[in-house]
Structure formats: structure tokens, C-alpha cells
Amino acid sequence: MLPASFIMTEHYSDRSIAQLIDKELNQVEIDEVVVDEDSLTIELRDGRTVVAPILWYPRLAYATQSERQQFEIRTNVIYWPELDEEVSVRSLLLGRKSGESLQSLEKWLAGRETVAVA
Numbered sequence: 001m002l003p004a005s006f007i008m009t010e011h012y013s014d015r016s017i018a019q020l021i022d023k024e025l026n027q028v029e030i031d032e033v034v035v036d037e038d039s040l041t042i043e044l045r046d047g048r049t050v051v052a053p054i055l056w057y058p059r060l061a062y063a064t065q066s067e068r069q070q071f072e073i074r075t076n077v078i079y080w081p082e083l084d085e086e087v088s089v090r091s092l093l094l095g096r097k098s099g100e101s102l103q104s105l106e107k108w109l110a111g112r113e114t115v116a117v118a
Contacts (some may be wrong), residue, residue: 025078028089029046030043038054039054050089059098062081067080076088076090077111
């Protein structure tokens, strides 16, 4: 969302508009996070609620409910240290899923199996 004071005129270049949008996306702050078996729900300080399917983030999908609850809020990013997963408000607002490769996910899953057996 562009700032209320922003008025579109011809003297703004595409680049300056993109910079304003980028700045706005990076300033959004997290108020509350709820993670369940199906979704990741984030309440933002500006009153918006963003919901994404848990399947967008395979590490969260494979995690136990207990592991999903062990997160840290870092202004506009949620981080799960045990899962080494990070989700930004920016990516959620832009509708971006996890960018993790299948190879990386498989390696992470294999490491979890090793820990579970030990």
C-alpha cells in the first residue's frame, strides 16, 4: 500500500514508484503470529491480517506443532531457529512461496531423520 500522501503524477519514474512500494513493504510490522496444521496467520500492526497455506513453507509443513510454535518475531520477519526457516511479511504480501529447492529440502529432511534416530 502506498503512503496516503503519495499522489501519482507524471514526474515520478517507475523506479521511484518501485522504491516507494519497496520502502512501504519493508516497514510493515508484525503484531501476532498463529501457526496451525493448515495455515500461517499474521496480524500486522496496521490492522491487516495475512493468511498463507502452510504448504507454501515445506519446513513448517513437515514440522511438529510444537516446533511450529518456537518462533521469533523480528519486526517484519518470523524466524524458526529449530527449523532454520524464515518468512518475511514482504514475501507474504507479495504472495511468494518458499524459494527452497527440492534438493535443499530433501537434505534438511534427511538431517531430521538422522536426529530422530539418534
